[in-house]
Amino acid sequence: xxxxxxxxxxxxxxxxxxxxxxxxxxxxxxxxxxxxxxxxxxxxxxxxxxxxxxxxxxxxxxxxxxxxxxxxxxxxxxxxxxxxxxxxxxxxxxxxxxxxxxxxxxxxxxxxxxxxxxxxxxxxxxxxxxxxxxxxxxxxxxxxxxxxxxxxxxxxxxxxxxxxxxxxxxxxxxxxxxxxxxxxxxxxxxxxxxxxxxxxxxxxxxxxxxxxxxxxxxxxxxxxxxxxxxxxxxxxxxxxxxxxxxxxxxxxxxxxxxxxxxxxxxxxxxxxxxxxxxxxxxxxxxxxxxxxxxxxxxxxxxxxxxxxxxxxxxxxxxxxxxxxxxxxxxx
Numbered sequence: 214x215x216x217x218x219x220x221x222x223x224x225x226x227x228x229x230x231x232x233x234x235x236x237x238x239x240x241x242x243x244x245x246x247x248x249x250x251x252x253x254x255x256x257x258x259x260x261x262x263x264x265x266x267x268x269x270x271x272x273x274x275x276x277x278x279x280x281x282x283x284x285x286x287x288x289x290x291x292x293x294x295x296x297x298x299x300x301x302x303x304x305x306x307x308x309x310x311x312x313x314x315x316x317x318x319x320x321x322x323x324x325x326x327x328x329x330x331x332x333x334x335x336x337x338x339x340x341x342x343x344x345x346x347x348x349x350x351x352x353x354x355x356x357x358x359x360x361x362x363x364x365x366x367x368x369x370x371x372x373x374x375x376x377x378x379x380x381x382x383x384x385x386x387x388x389x390x391x392x393x394x395x396x397x398x399x400x401x402x403x404x405x406x407x408x409x410x411x412x413x414x415x416x417x418x419x420x421x422x423x424x425x426x427x428x429x430x431x432x433x434x435x436x437x438x439x440x441x442x443x444x445x446x447x448x449x450x451x452x453x454x455x456x457x458x459x460x461x462x463x464x465x466x467x468x469x470x471x472x473x474x475x476x477x478x479x480x481x482x483x484x485x486x487x488x489x490x491x492x493x494x495x496x497x498x499x500x501x502x503x504x505x506x507x508x509x510x511x512x513x514x515x516x517x518x519x520x521x522x523x524x525x526x527x528x529x530x531x532x533x534x535x536x537x538x539x540x541x542x543x544x
Contacts, residue, residue, distance in 0.1 A: 243294030342484030
């Protein structure tokens, strides 16, 4: 085998693990961009040290060991990503104010295609989707970093306790203890479970179709009928969040009134339905990016509208166009 062929073979073998490693690092870090940086660092380290990889474990296990160390180093900086609902109570509409917080405060959305590898087993796919929901990843942020790694490796990736102990260079008893503590913490923080996005059943598809029609038509009565009475709306980078369909639709009629006439384009994020939200272009024809909406659906109603407004970061990440023509089709 020529050096060039060997290099290509190593590249291919390493690259084949990129998506699952990105999913792992995203769960660990809560940041789309930090996760991609961590994976790139992992693959570079693996490439540089490939000759030292002796095959005593699988290539996959070796890469997870490197990725875990990269993430633990990044988490030593102490930053813990959050959602607005994790930081304060809901704001009554009458007191609503848009106060931005720094980018590194927020849990970030992630396109499904970057973190969910294709798997044949529907049950395995369901676990993967469940484990990248915003609420689940937010709950993970409450765990100490090594507990976080243990829980993801054991509960999400179904590693054996002995495999996790070897990776973390600790004992099986320590792994089992960390897992027990992590489960207890998650039970206190995760909250309502949303339906995951694939495959949506007919009722869920109809609900989302009605949501698009209500939002694009700016029909607040129709939207109210779709929202759970305790639904929440968040808008990072602002710390404001609203609870209840009255406050949500009230906000949309007042501070959010410029969204009237918007278009929604379907996408997928965090294992749940999502939309690219385009507002009417104030400077000309067509529509311009405003937000990536990640939608929580549970028991036949919309329970969460999470609107990530930093579109110069999110739209390229999701591969979304930076403009819609005036005659563009709706979602």
